[in-house]
Amino acid sequence: MIIHENVVQANEIIGNDAVKALKRRGFEAEYVPTGADALKRILEIIPADASVGIPGTITVRDIGALDALKERGNVIYQHWGGDMTSAETRAARFKENNADVFLTSANALTRDGQIINIDGTGNRVAGMAWGNGLVLFVIGINKLAFNLEDGIKRAQAATIPNAIRQHVETACVKAGHCVNCLNDESMCRAILILNQAVKGRKYHVIVVGENLGY
Ligand code: SF4
Numbered sequence: 601m602i603i604h605e606n607v608v609q610a611n612e613i614i615g616n617d618a619v620k621a622l623k624r625r626g627f628e629a630e631y632v633p634t635g636a637d638a639l640k641r642i643l644e645i646i647p648a649d650a651s652v653g654i655p656g657t658i659t660v661r662d663i664g665a666l667d668a669l670k671e672r673g674n675v676i677y678q679h680w681g682g683d684m685t686s687a688e689t690r691a692a693r694f695k696e697n698n699a700d701v702f703l704t705s706a707n708a709l710t711r712d713g714q715i716i717n718i719d720g721t722g723n724r725v726a727g728m729a730w731g732n733g734l735v736l737f738v739i740g741i742n743k744l745a746f747n748l749e750d751g752i753k754r755a756q757a758a759t760i761p762n763a764i765r766q767h768v769e770t771a772c773v774k775a776g777h778c779v780n781c782l783n784d785e786s787m788c789r790a791i792l793i794l795n796q797a798v799k800g801r802k803y804h805v806i807v808v809g810e811n812l813g814y
Contacts, residue, residue, distance in 0.1 A: 611809035621713030626797030635663035651675040653696030659705035659813035697727035707755030715794040716751040725792035740812025
C-alpha cells in the first residue's frame with residue numbers, strides 16, 4: 601500500500617491533537633507513527649515481571665505485542681486461541697481483567713478524547729472501567745471519530761468484520777449496516793464511553809499514525 605508523506609504528516613498532526621485531548625481528560629497519552637513504534641513503547645511501559653491480560657483485540661496481536669511479551673517472559677492471560685470450554689473462557693476473561701496490565705485497543709476515539717467501546721460479553725468494557733492494573737490502549741488512526749455519535753457508528757461498523765471473524769450471523773452482516781438489532785446474535789450489548797480517566801485507575805493511551813485493527 602502506498603502511503604503518501606502528506607498523509608503521514610497529517611496523521612501526526614491529528615494524532616497529536618487527540619493526545620492533547622486525552623491528556624485534558626486525565627489519560628496519559630502519546631503519539632507514535634507506526635505499529636512497530638507502538639510495540640517498542642509497549643515493551644518499555646510494561647514491566648518484564650508484570651502479568652498482562654489481553655482481551656479480544658486484533659490491533660495488539662497484529663503489531664506482535666502478544667508474541668513479544670510472551671517471548672520476554674510476561675505471564676499472558678487471554679481467552680482467544682486453544683480449545684477452551686466455555687467455563688475456561690469465562691475464567692480466562694476474569695484473569696485478563698485482574699492482570700497487572702490490561703492491554704487492549706478501542707473501537708473508537710473521538711477527536712476530543714473520549715474512548716468508545718462496544719461489547720457483547722461485557723468483559724472488555726468492564727476491564728477498561730474497573731480493575732486493579734494499568735489500562736494500556738493502542739489505537740490506530742483509523743479509529744478516530746469526529747464526535748460521540750460518529751464514534752458509536754464507527755464502533756458498530758466494526759461489528760461486521762468482528763462478527764464474520766466469530767462466525768456469528770448478526771443482523772448487520774445480513775443487512776450490510778447496523779439495524780440496531782435486539783436479538784440473540786447482537787454483539788452490541790454494552791457501550792462504554794470513557795469520558796475521563798476513571799478515579800483510582802491508571803491509563804496510558806498510545807495513538808498510532810497507522811491503520812490498525814477494525
Ligand atoms: S445490527 Fe446489531 S450486532 Fe450489528 S452493529 Fe447493529 S446492534 Fe450491533
